[in-house]
Amino acid sequence: MEKVLQEFREQILAASAAGSALRIQGGASKSWYGNVCEGEILDTRAHTGVIAYEPTELYITARAGTPLLEIENLLAQHGQMLAFEPPHFGATATVGGMVAAGLSGPRRATSGALRDFVLGVSLMNGKGEFLQFGGQVMKNVAGYDVSRLMAGAMGELGLLLDISLKVMPRPVVETSLAFAMSEVDALHALNTWAGQALPMSASAYHAGRLTIRLSGSESALRLARAKLGGQELGDMQAFWTSLREQEHQFFTPEEGLALLRLSLPSSAPELKIRSKNLIEWGGAQRWIWTHEPLSAVREMVQNMGGHVTQFRYADSSQPVFTPLNPALLKIHQELKKAFDPAGIFNRGRLFASA
Known part of the structure; x- marks a missing residue:
């Protein structure tokens, strides 16, 4: 990887000397997001691979050009996940693009945003210098956390190189419930339920129907189903994925x-x-x-x-x-x-x- 990093540095120094722009790009799955910007492409995909993964310590470190699907498949083999459910918007999505865009999926409201799971990053700044912030475990995250500043920065602050993320166990059981109600009633119900000890991990309201997802142990879900009522739909993974990836008909x-x-x-x-x-x-x-x-x-x-x-x-x-x-x-x-x-x-x- 030293050769790849040196090539990055040379491209950055040349652009800096000329005052010309660079467009940092991995899989380009989110190239439409944000204001239009011009410049020579700095392609991160050669900087790829998982550097460290400790399932018992709940963290993974990967290079920025690593495909997001590769990370999620590896975590799934160990019964773990990225709890913020990042949108891919295409099979080419990379870990660096995920952090730069700063987007989270359906589980964000209950599990936290992407930035809450960034433990540390290394990057190359506009002077070609290598910088490192944070660490690989939560106890290393203190003070003004620059690593989390990179979440949603859209690549404007530097070229992300390596990223450490907190991972979480996958739920034992999941199911979804549906309710027919008005938007006013749905908002009232969601805010009421938010103050209760319910294993709710996602919600969506559209066209007179409120759908919620429950995640946790079988006993917790059984109690929640009895308390909330509604129509049980099963795990509905395809539905929640369609929301995350904006493939639901609403997003046409x-x-x-x-x-x-x-x-x-x-x-x-x-x-x-x-x-x-x-x-x-x-x-x-x-x-x-x-x-x-x-x-x-x-x-x-x-x-x-x-x-x-x-x-x-x-x-x-x-x-x-x-x-x-x-x-x-x-x-x-x-x-x-x-x-x-x-x-x-x-x-x-x-x-x-x-």
């Missing part, structure tokens, strides 16, 4: 519209706009298709304590991510400058002004 592209991802407090009420929507994470993540102006939707959601992302099929005339206020933008720019002085990595992928 709407001509001329962007798929909007709304991040809101779970207790936020029903949206007062005309839209087609799907609600996950106990009410905290809401997907919508709407003809309403993006600026109006952003203002409404901001007033509710949330923010809006043009997740897919974005209108290029509008920013993909909600613009930062001046104070936060300044922090973002200073971080970018510290890691990437010449501004060569994924220029403008998050914010056009940084």
Whole structure:
């Protein structure tokens, strides 16, 4: 791998000297996500392989170009998983792209976000320097955790090389329950259940139907089923995977519209706009298709304590991510400058002004 790292370093130094941009790319399964950026591709796929895996210590360390499927298959052999259920959006997804995008799947609301499972990273900065943060176990994670800063940074802060992740045991049993109810009733039920000791690991509301997933021991699921009622559907793995990978019929592209991802407090009420929507994470993540102006939707959601992302099929005339206020933008720019002085990595992928 020394040769691969040296090639990375030479490409970075050449771009830095010329002031030209680099686009960090692995399997390109999420190349559509974020603002459009230009530049020569820095391909991470040659930097691949699992470096360390200790099932009893609940961690795995892999190189950034390692296929995500390879990691998940290895964990499954030992009855373990990535508890945040990262979306793949294609068979070519890599571990580095997973961390850079910072996306989590249906289990996020109960198990935690991707960033909560990043134990340590090594990376190459815009000066071709090798940097290492965090470790391989939770006790090494202290203070200002730079490794977790890389989750969702979209590659703007540096080239991820190696990543250590916390892994978790797979549930013994899973089942799903369905309930016919209105959106108002579904949000009320989800917020009520969130305050109870229930083994709920995912939820989805769409078109008058609330579906929840229960994960845990047989006895815990039996008690939960008796308490909640509803129609039992079985494990429904294909359904939850279709949500994670956005293959559910709801995500079929709407001509001329962007798929909007709304991040809101779970207790936020029903949206007062005309839209087609799907609600996950106990009410905290809401997907919508709407003809309403993006600026109006952003203002409404901001007033509710949330923010809006043009997740897919974005209108290029509008920013993909909600613009930062001046104070936060300044922090973002200073971080970018510290890691990437010449501004060569994924220029403008998050914010056009940084």
